[in-house]
Amino acid sequence: MQKKCAYESPEMIKLLGTTLRPGGFELTDRGIEVCQWRSDQVILDLGCGQGATMRYLNKKLGIRSVGIDPSEKLIQVARETGDDGDYHIGSGEMLPFDDDSFDGVISECTLSLMDELGTVLSGVHRILKSGGYFFITDVYARKPELVVEVKKDNFRSCMRGLYGLEDIKQQLVKNGFEVVKSEDHSERLSQLMVKIIFEYGSMGIFWQKTGGACAAHFQEALKKCKPGYYMLIVRKVV
Ligand SMILES: C[S@@+](CC[C@H](N)C(=O)[O-])C[C@H]1O[C@@H](n2cnc3c(N)ncnc32)[C@H](O)[C@@H]1O
Secondary structure, eight states, X not given: OOOEEGGGSHHHHHHHTTSOSTXXXXXXXXXXXXXXXXXXXXXXXXXXXXXXXXXXXXXXXXXXXXXXXXXXXXXXXXXXXTOXXXXXXXXXXXXXXXXXXXXXEEEESOGGGOSOHHHHHHHHHHHEEEEEEEEEEEEEESSGGGHHHHTXXXXXXXXXXXXXXXXXXXXXHHTTXXXXXXXXXXXXXXXXXXXXXXXXXXXXXXXXXXXOTTHHHHHHHHHHHOEEEEEEEEEEOO
């Protein structure tokens, strides 16, 4: 059975707008501040969705970034903005770019959607120039020992591929990165949940509208993992 992508659903787009993640551009600004990206650099937006961050980087810093996302629907929306972005349909597990070709990589609420984290991290390491920054925001499990139940569901939201934060850091280090900044921003996720409950009545109704039949078990398993939200900035060191 084909996995569902909740981020293509009209409910999700209506709720989140152009930035399909908790926290909008505020965390992106934290990344820009630490990574000090400039207009002559090339940045990849991994899981670019509708291209909102690419347009933001262009407007704010004059950066012409490259975006990749497996969703033809979201890439079409991005292209229809007429922003002249360099969009590719593809996945993080198979990056179609040359070695050492990017000064920075951004992944906002996308890593947890990818099936093979190790493959993705080694691919990001390969395409980054030495010293290049990898900026990540995403959900994580504050009770990682209970993640196994969530992963049983065939439901494609960014809550599905949860890890504990220490586990993610270890995998990054194993793949040749050093951790530069690690921050907890779980309040962003809580704010989003409050907004969902306000608009839909309950998380359950929202998940059903975006994900379908498996949502009840998914929701129960998810709650037990205590999802939080993190920002990590790492740098390619070897
Ligand atoms: C929560 S949305 C975030 C989109 C965008 N980064 C933003 O913040 O607006 C997750 C995105 O990850 C994409 N995605 C899912 N699986 C992926 C994969 N294997 N490789 C790259 N992107 C993926 C989805 O299509 C979706 O656009």
